[in-house]
């Protein structure tokens with residue numbers, strides 16, 4: 001039921017090690033102490049049940065929910081608050097979203113209402129029509145997870161295809177900004193303190209440490225970082241939380257997309273590595289959304305244990 005607690009309790013070494021590398025260290029350290037020092041992990045269970053209560057009744061929009069991190073985030077929210085939650089899952093592949101929705105309900109039951117919506121975030125007209133097109137019961141959005149994103153190619157300037165430049169900026173930057181602007185009026189109208197709601201932006205280590213062969217992708221993720229920081233400052237007088245999560249290497253369809261569908265090239269990226277799974281990132285996304293209203297986990301960097309930078313990866317010899 002409380003999957004985050006279950007994961008933390010059942011995989012003591014690798015996952016705690018990975019999470020300790022993030023800026024969540026102080027908060028998780030407390031949880032870890034209670035797990036290790038108490039003969040009964042009841043105190044820990046109580047804290048996750050508080051998290052479930054905070055999430056209950058909320059409406060959560062996830063972009064890029066048809067695959068990888070976004071798909072895992074949908075499952076993790078559903079498992080954490082299975083009694084009363086609304087999920088709006090968006091991506092371009094509607095058939096895949098329908099399958100994800102069915103699997104979620106199969107697993108957690110119908111306490112979680114799931115609405116799959118076909119949405120290309122790189123198309124401003126589709127984003128503009130998104131909120132007005134939602135059924136009333138899904139329109140009171142509490143959490144927006146801006147996850148849709150992609151990388152194309154490894155070309156270096158001046159060989160970078162214009163089409164790739166445009167698709168990366170239109171999706172990772174303009175799409176994320178347009179989604180945020182579409183949802184913010186709902187947040188700003190909520191409560192008496194200038195608004196309330198969560199914007200969780202999925203950035204990347206690439207936004208902090210640019211690398212050769214990734215200039216455009218890195219630039220888009222640096223833009224996400226700047227936008228997130230500006231927005232947090234603009235919303236300082238409200239209860240709207242802007243939180244960024246920057247993953248290192250995660251094994252998803254990401255590299256298959258980067259290499260235009262060449263699975264062999266994508267597999268080679270992960271050879272000899274022990275990358276993060278999308279579930280590892282999903283646990284952190286749900287964790288930050290599940291904090292008390294006055295807690296903003298503003299910025300989080302998450303590596304697998306073999307990684308210490310954008311290009312600093314230890315590969316085991318095979």
Ligand SMILES: NC(=O)c1ccc[n+]([C@@H]2O[C@H](COP(=O)([O-])OP(=O)(O)OC[C@H]3O[C@@H](n4cnc5c(N)ncnc54)[C@H](OP(=O)(O)O)[C@@H]3O)[C@@H](O)[C@H]2O)c1
Nearest residue numbers: 064066067068069091092093120121148149250252253254
């Ligand atoms: N994997 C990594 O190593 C890694 C590391 C750091 C950050 N990230 C970031 O994590 C996020 C998720 O990536 P992932 O690793 O989970 O890759 P993924 O498995 O390829 O998933 C990407 C998701 O984005 C969606 N998407 C792409 N273009 C879209 C568009 N124009 N409109 C709507 N949805 C779109 C895809 O759905 P459709 O194709 O159905 O539209 C898919 O659901 C991205 O922002 C990525 O930059 C990934």
